[in-house]
Amino acid sequence: VELTKGFQLRDARPVDCPALTTIVRTSSAYAGPYRVMVAPLAIDVAYLAANPTRVCADDQDVAVGFASLLLPGRGDAGEAGLDYMFVDDRWQRRGIGRALLADVVAIGERLGVRRIHIVSHPPAEPFYLSVGAVHVGEVAPAGRITWTRPLLRLDMT
Numbered sequence: 001v002e003l004t005k006g007f008q009l010r011d012a013r014p015v016d017c018p019a020l021t022t023i024v025r026t027s028s029a030y031a032g033p034y035r036v037m038v039a040p041l042a043i044d045v046a047y048l049a050a051n052p053t054r055v056c057a058d059d060q061d062v063a064v065g066f067a068s069l070l071l072p073g074r075g076d077a078g079e080a081g082l083d084y085m086f087v088d089d090r091w092q093r094r095g096i097g098r099a100l101l102a103d104v105v106a107i108g109e110r111l112g113v114r115r116i117h118i119v120s121h122p123p124a125e126p127f128y129l130s131v132g133a134v135h136v137g138e139v140a141p142a143g144r145i146t147w148t149r150p151l152l153r154l155d156m157t
């Protein structure tokens, strides 16, 4: 997957934490009733240490999107969960999400992951379907998340 000129994929660093947290909390895909899900979330140094996290950075090295894996995630050995998958509102629909997802998939593969489970934000499902994920079910509302979410699966071939 090729990225637009000036952007690069790299590991997330402690210095990225405020930008990543802002991307999550300001995402317009989580406006209105969905805001309660992202409002308390914060990406901190402990999170980065525990979860493989890759960012897409612009030509000033500022993060404009990121993706991370939960290891182990849902399911059995060799299976992971996609945790965060966000692109800043201003930079969506330019292929950054696709590039980031391919990048964390490759990292998972090197760690022996063969399947990634994705609990999708409902409006993001077309994105995951477009990159080869398969809809396998629904996740019921729980806690502050009062809506049903699609469950998808991405198998490495």
Ligand SMILES: CC(C)(COP(=O)(O)OP(=O)(O)OC[C@H]1O[C@@H](n2cnc3c(N)ncnc32)[C@H](O)[C@@H]1OP(=O)(O)O)[C@@H](O)C(=O)NCCC(=O)NCCS
Pocket (backbone or CB within 6 Å): 027, 029, 084, 085, 086, 087, 088, 091, 092, 093, 094, 095, 096, 097, 098, 099, 119, 120, 121, 123, 124, 126, 127, 128, 130, 131
């Ligand atoms: C989901 C998200 C990460 C996708 O990132 P992106 O950089 O915009 O996606 P890409 O440009 O790589 O899109 C790849 C393909 O996915 C599909 N796609 C992406 N966004 C879509 C949308 N809103 N509606 C329909 N299809 C979409 C398209 O097929 C697209 O290819 P195309 O632009 O050539 O048609 C981004 O929209 C986002 O951050 N959303 C808000 C946060 C969120 O909901 N994250 C998911 C949490 S589970």
